[in-house]
Amino acid sequence: MGYAQVPLAVDAFNQKLADTPQGQLLDVRTPDEYEQGHLAKSQNLDVKDPVFVQKLATLDKDKPVFVYCLSGGRSGKAAKLLVDNGFKEVYDMQGGFLKWSSAKLPFEKDKNAIAAPTGMSQEEFNKLTASNQPVLIDFYAPWCAPCKKMMPTIEKLTREYAGKATIKTINYDENKALAQSLQVDEIPVFLLYKNGKLLWRGLGEMPEKEFREVIEGNM
Known part of the structure; x- marks a missing residue:
């Protein structure tokens, strides 16, 4: 396929990821957010990091990239940057980790992560x-x-x-x-x-x- 940024709903994203063993999974939230919960085998590259584009060099442009954030805004930006920088196949999770977790899909949490504030009861x-x-x-x-x-x-x-x-x-x-x-x-x-x-x-x-x-x- 040509250069493409493909939006996928959570279920479709999950299925496509499972069907793509060579896929590269990218979490573009902050490191603190990532520690609190993330998809298994995901790599954390904060899209707001000034050197985000330079860090994309760690990925293979010829292999599909699956990208997500918390609710979809940052992943959309990251997906566009990926396509603009020569990545041929980019899948953007719509609704992000919020939709993923609310759908009761599996995720991991870092063992040493500081507990998130409990906030209002x-x-x-x-x-x-x-x-x-x-x-x-x-x-x-x-x-x-x-x-x-x-x-x-x-x-x-x-x-x-x-x-x-x-x-x-x-x-x-x-x-x-x-x-x-x-x-x-x-x-x-x-x-x-x-x-x-x-x-x-x-x-x-x-x-x-x-x-x-x-x-x-x-x-």
Whole structure:
């Protein structure tokens, strides 16, 4: 085949990887993320490392490369860099490690990895969302580009709806157990609660108008 960047859903990625014994598996997250959990036989090259492209020299351009990150943003960037640098066959996992782990597919964790922060407990979350005012939850990560783009909107809404609605940002990296219990497998994700009930769920970059409609429609 020619030079190609092929997006694959988690199940298809898993099957294609199993069917490609000569495949090279690349985890492009940070070393800290990698330690907390990664696919077996994967190599960790942080796509945000200034020398990422130079480090690609350790890979064989003539063999397929399978690439993933946490939710898909960084792997997409890495896959493009791979193709641009002469790799002929590049498979990009859609949804990343979040989707992989939520699908209960196997992964490894470094034995000496420092335990990830447990973050907010389910009890604390339940107490937060039990309010009779709307409660908008924003699951984000500081490295997530769409999350960063949405933050000014979230901060603006937080100020404007003070006293009328609660808007809470929750760092995914520090609250993985809670995220998993809420079936959060993509970020940013927005959850609107009232009286402990989930009333609305939004995903990705969204217009400010939609947030206003959802919040005001549930006051």
